[in-house]
């Protein structure tokens with residue numbers, strides 16, 4: 001066998017291993033096709049929006065699904081492959097799917113602008129754009145379908161992914177309720193419905209900072225002892241890791257002493273998690289798909305819609321739970337990495353301790369591998385995030401979607417947006433169509449991560465910068481679904497676009 005044949009074989013073995021790992025982890029579309037990327041035709045990549053039955057806590061639940069080739073959730077692309085996808089709407093309702101964090105032309109972004117209405121039930125819509133590599137995800141941007149699990153991973157492999165001798169594991173988190181999304185929202189916006197439905201009111205869902213051990217490393221900016229921040233608007237029935245609870249977790253077989261690339265995706269609608277690697281130490285190498293300088297840690301905050309890529313070297317042939325605990329609660333979910341033959345013991349669905357609120361402790365340590373070029377801003381916007389529990393409504397600069405004044409930019413500008421949170425809730429803020437760099441956290445300048453979603457803590461501030469290089473109309477919103485649905489969204493619009 002020639003050297004080149006060996007290389008080919010090795011590469012294929014790794015592609016195969018990687019695909020099997022991913023398929024095993026979340027039953028994603030395998031990437032085992034032997035064809036080179038450019039040979040794949042449009043029809044090869046079909047994504048079907050449909051319904052499916054999940055079993056949660058032993059009860060059946062009808063939810064949505066986004067299934068790729070061979071009926072597996074989501075899409076995984078090979079290096080260099082275009083996002084050339086036919087989206088088939090078999091969900092029985094109109095839908096539109098957003099490719100979260102990707103940078104497509106605006107009319108392919110999957111947001112229901114007047115120019116890009118939802119796809120009617122039964123129709124098919126074609127997409128074709130050059131994707132950026134990393135860990136991304138897709139979700140419905142139509143109504144509250146996201147709360148019924150209309151979301152899935154979107155992984156774009158880099159050449160390095162195929163070269164590296166490591167197993168890929170995707171861990172996608174969801175919050176789940178047997179109630180309809182409409183009931184959940186009504187419980188928040190209509191206090192009498194809240195009482196009737198037995199949901200918690202704002203009086204008892206608060207999380208008193210004074211009750212916490214302040215050595216736990218949480219950010220307490222603007223939070224005097226006894227001041228109350230609100231966490232977890234909704235009492236969910238379950239928290240899912242790759243569609244399963246900790247009562248029946250997914251067990252992923254790993255190589256003893258092997259290396260794992262863990263692709264974490266917080267696909268929850270209203271829940272921030274702490275990722276708990278237990279006895280393992282991980283190395284964060286990317287945030288929202290974009291490489292960061294390596295940061296080691298065992299407990300990692302993961303805000304709604306954010307992703308982290310974490311390298312884990314397994315110490316031996318044991319079983320290693322990867323847990324996700326809900327902030328302010330003991331509830332947790334997770335998966336288990338276990339060497340073949342390693343005994344897997346049952347894990348309690350509740351942790352011993354309440355988790356603190358997620359914070360900016362990790363954000364402060366993140367540094368982009370490829371930062372923005374130094375440059376003075378051409379335009380700076382300040383956006384005040386406000387709202388509260390009673391009435392339940394959330395705004396940006398005092399405006400409630402869809403009655404908003406767009407933030408206008410011009411192609412070529414360096415844009416800075418300073419977000420100030422004047423409320424007692426966390427807001428995971430997401431800008432469509434751009435990767436921004438975090439340049440200030442609570443007034444402290446940083447050369448932070450390049451990413452697409454950043455947490456703005458209660459009474460805190462975060463400043464982001466980006467280059468206006470993707471003309472169009474772009475949504476800019478809080479990724480807490482219920483905040484967005486009650487107003488917390490605005491538009492970033494390029495001049496010349498109507």
Ligand SMILES: [Cu+2]
Pocket residue numbers: 394425426427428478479480483484488
């Ligand atoms: Cu919010």
